[in-house]
Amino acid sequence: MIYVMSDLHGCYQEYLKALEVIGFNDNDQLYVLGDIVDRGKEPIKLLQDMMMRSNVFPIIGNHEYMALTVLRKFCVEITQENVETHLDEEDMENFYHWCSDGGKVTLEQFRKLSSEEQLDILDYLEEFSLLEEISVNGRNFILVHAGLYPFLPDKPLEEYQLEEVIFKSPNYDLVYFADKYLVSGHKPTISIDKKKRGQIIEKNHHIAIDCGCVFGMNLGVYCLDTGEKWYIEKEK
Ligand SMILES: [Mn+2]
Structure with a gap:
């Protein structure tokens, strides 16, 4: 079976519980639609678990993008030669923006790793796909963190930039594709429809799967083969 989830935001325990509940095994695949890091309790443990699994496929979210931008810059060793120049104003702005947008917990846990472990994490983050298109049981799915913006109906998917x-x-x-489903995270579904608090929304060939786990709602799991849904409550 092929499953999708998104916006884990460090909710490692809920992720493990979800894998247990769906009976995830080596013959299954899981796509994680970005925003794995930041805000929640255990972003680094979560990334390290995903890295070890060859059947878990990550797609980049804005929080991975922010983390990568900052961490790449800050992992450069400060030497006599670069001490004045290696960080500019933009780097500092990115740093403060990321920290205030949930990055602090990721940074604190990243700092405690050995430099080898840090590099493994950065290399892993750089491998994330921008989006994926897959066909399951005759249904076509586009998997993406936030969406396609600006959306142009005739634009080939591979031309969309980060x-x-x-x-x-x-x-x-709006229906974007009559013959495909656009699966997206990023926006907790409660912000799409108040009545759908903590639930996956399926409408107009969209499947919105961010059920707001880190904000105290649920981690939603959707099976692309069957359309089945599972909800893992956020741990207190
Ligand atoms: Mn996001």
């Missing part, structure tokens, strides 16, 4: 897939949610009231 900034066009991680920041802006789609208009869930």
